[in-house]
Amino acid sequence: xxxxxxxxxxxxxxxxxxxxxxxxxxxxxxxxxxxxxxxxxxxxxxxxxxxxxxxxxxxxxxx
Numbered sequence: 001x002x003x004x005x006x007x008x009x010x011x012x013x014x015x016x017x018x019x020x021x022x023x024x025x026x027x028x029x030x031x032x033x034x035x036x037x038x039x040x041x042x043x044x045x046x047x048x049x050x051x052x053x054x055x056x057x058x059x060x061x062x063x
Contacts, residue, residue, distance in 0.1 A: 004031070019046045 005013050015028075023046050030040035 022046055023048055 007013055025043050025045050027041065027043055029035075029042075032040075035041070
């Protein structure tokens, strides 16, 4: 499994993860410290499976 990607301007990365038993707020980040100030350190939220059908987010509910 890979946890590091090179992302060029305008590219998107979709990440598949197994969050079984985990809900709450987590963080993804760039490994270049200066990028923290340019939105390359962002939160994401893992919701319980029963709530996902009500969540209107990018990706069309395929979480």
